Amino acid sequence: MVENKVKTRIGFAVKVLIGLIIISIILIGLVFSFLPEDLLNKIPSLGEIRRNLTTENYIWVWTHLSMPRYLLNTFIVCAICMTCQVVFSSFAGYAFSFFDFPGRNLIFVLVQVSMMIPAEVTVICNYLQIQSLKLVNTYLGISITSLIGGASVFMMRQYYTTLPRELKEASVVDGCGDMRFLFQIAVPLSTPIIASLSITQFISVYNRYFWPMLTAQKERMQTIQIGMSRLVGSENQEYGHVLAGAIIAIVCPIIVFIFAQDYIIKGMTAGAVKG
Amino acid sequence: MRIGKHTYKHVKPLPYLLLAPVVLYLGFLVFYPFIRSIYLCFFVTNSLGVPKTFMGFENFKRVFTDPAFKKSLVQTFKFAGMVGAGTFFFALILALLSVQIVKGSKVYTTMYAIPMAIASVPLSALAIFLFQKYGIINILLGTQFEFLSTTPWALISVALVTIWSGLGSSFIFLLVGFRNVPDDLIESAVIDGASPIRRILSVYIPVASPQIFFVVFLNIVGSFKAFGIIKLMVGKGPGDSTNILVYAIYANAFLRNRFETACVYSLALCVVIFIVTRIQLALEKKLVIYS
Structure with missing residues (x-):
């Protein structure tokens, strides 16, 4: 023993x-x-x-770079993206799993195909489009490529299909409208998956680099990743500053991760692997 | 009362309204730019990306016969091989170590999983510090070697950092797979006198084969998109050795304003990802055991 x-x-x-x-x-x-x-x-x-x-x-980092501004920008962009992802994925998931209508399968296939097109391929034309719409250096422009994702729609749809159909039928009998069912029954029942989706989106949007690098060119609009990346490889780069910037940039996602890891893991593994 | 599947009595407008944002969004921000970038492959564009002269298949001919493209493709696959194999190997060890849930096991599983919360920018910054000429790695080796500007070390260093960044999520997927192995299966293996190695090979790995498969391909496809780490640590690297497709897309489009060339590269990346996904599906049918 x-x-x-x-x-x-x-x-x-x-x-x-x-x-x-x-x-x-x-x-x-x-x-x-x-x-x-x-x-x-x-x-x-x-x-x-x-x-x-x-x-x-x-x-030095806090005063020479506009760190508070970068963090504020990052949180604004995160808030926009998280809200849109949750709202629109819930709408779509609800429509896919509780309604029968012509074109449902076609639209669902469309969502699945969209997940197979890598963002690295669409980034050029999206950037040209955003540039010609004068949306560069705006919160909308920086957020726009992460407002809806096929994966989030898929996740919400998977979850809603597990809710019992009888629930809907019973509430219809009781005279509950379709939208009221969504807001008062389906959404409250799906808080765990909504939490997973929000937290996963928060970390992924917070950590995004390619798109904000292109669209947040002015310093006052830059997110933490872009602001921080200015330290790396700059002419008079001092490693102390680079490291301090890196630590500032990772504190927030690490804290979120440690406290919300169960939700993140649930979100990752929901529907990712069969079997 | 259930309405028959394909009779659609009383089709309501509501589901269409609920789906409209998703359909419009995917149309404008995924499908349209995708088709548009195929379209741009056939033109020469100006510095704003507006197509000017129709070129037919000239752009494809020019890019595909360019040695730089071939080099980029080769390096992309080398990188993918290193990242796919490396991440799987390390994540497998970590997941096998953590299969048992004991008091306090969350302490180390959290540490193993943390790389997934770290973004490419701060990670590259920390890694540059380790790999630099006077960095810790060189101090430990007693050398002053320039890892990031020497072939083949630039690619290997970037691959190591990419492996680290993929470790967390791969670990979690494998762990979920291994923890799904039914207890009675393990017990009977123990009773049969199977050694720990034997148990891993003939119980854990077959049962978790869907997750294993998923992780290997997740990291291969992920390596095709490892833009941040490459851009910040090495750029196109010594002798273009880290100029993998995704970096070439960026360099052509945003450093040289050669949008049509970038579109041809991005189409090539898309085909590569598509082929790899096809291989994944084909192999999955043959190799994966669904209980």
């Missing part, structure tokens, strides 16, 4: 150690972001780290 206990303890320690190795890239960045530039090109001893801890990299 005792031997077994020791074995599990060691096993646990080894697994945590492997975890630490995996996140070491973040931990190293975190430690070095609090050190002055002259300590960055070597491995300092613990004593050196303790004596030289400084927040000057963070102060």
